[in-house]
Amino acid sequence: MTRSHDELREALGAHALGQLDDPALQREVEDHLLTCAECRAELDEIAPLAAALRQVDADQVRPVGIAPPAELDDRIRRALPRRVSTVRRLAPAAGGVLAGAAAAAFVTVLVVQDDRPVGPTVIAVPEVESVRGVTATAGLVDHTWGLEVKLEATGLPAGETFEMWVVGNDGTAYDAGEFIGVKDKKIVCDMSSSVLFKDAERFKVVDAQGTEVIAADLPS
Numbered sequence: 001m002t003r004s005h006d007e008l009r010e011a012l013g014a015h016a017l018g019q020l021d022d023p024a025l026q027r028e029v030e031d032h033l034l035t036c037a038e039c040r041a042e043l044d045e046i047a048p049l050a051a052a053l054r055q056v057d058a059d060q061v062r063p064v065g066i067a068p069p070a071e072l073d074d075r076i077r078r079a080l081p082r083r084v085s086t087v088r089r090l091a092p093a094a095g096g097v098l099a100g101a102a103a104a105a106f107v108t109v110l111v112v113q114d115d116r117p118v119g120p121t122v123i124a125v126p127e128v129e130s131v132r133g134v135t136a137t138a139g140l141v142d143h144t145w146g147l148e149v150k151l152e153a154t155g156l157p158a159g160e161t162f163e164m165w166v167v168g169n170d171g172t173a174y175d176a177g178e179f180i181g182v183k184d185k186k187i188v189c190d191m192s193s194s195v196l197f198k199d200a201e202r203f204k205v206v207d208a209q210g211t212e213v214i215a216a217d218l219p220s
């Protein structure tokens with residue numbers, strides 16, 4: 001019965017999930033909660049999250065060998081209510097399996113976010129020309145920051161680098177990024193350029209030698 005506030009606080013995550021296997025520790029946590037307002041506040045904060053984690057189907061939880069990239073974590077944290085900051089403290093305290101469960105909970109929440117009907121309108125490019133052996137289709141998204149070209153292509157030589165340019169009404173070519181050809185597989189690339197849809201006239205994809213392999217006039 002000599003565990004410190006810090007040690008008992010560490011156990012709050014597992015306690016909230018009903019996963020404290022040690023009855024003595026469980027009792028100590030409960031006793032400590034009666035006298036420690038800080039731990040009670042912490043428990044209140046993590047309780048809703050623990051409830052969400054309990055809904056994660058354990059059979060669906062796969063071991064995750066790597067942590068999610070920091071960038072993804074950032075995006076999730078921006079997209080979600082404040083509570084997510086608590087996940088990061090809860091997961092390590094609750095152990096390895098729950099780190100996996102926490103990752104699954106992240107994904108679940110993300111899917112819910114994606115279900116919102118906020119998808120961009122994709123404008124089809126009616127006619128995409130390509131060199132022999134290459135087939136391609138494209139869609140456009142008119143962003144406030146520029147034009148996005150969603151390109152799907154098959155037949156581009158594997159390992160070669162291709163560059164997309166969007167050509168404006170005034171003849172200026174705007175870099176829309178690079179990608180690499182993949183053998184026998186359809187590639188799907190979202191390319192972005194800093195020219196607005198209303199100012200864009202055509203796009204082209206060139207190989208390392210500068211030869212056009214895919215090109216299309218853009219609908220206006």
Ligand SMILES: [Zn+2]
Pocket residue numbers: 005006008009032036037038039
């Ligand atoms: Zn405490």
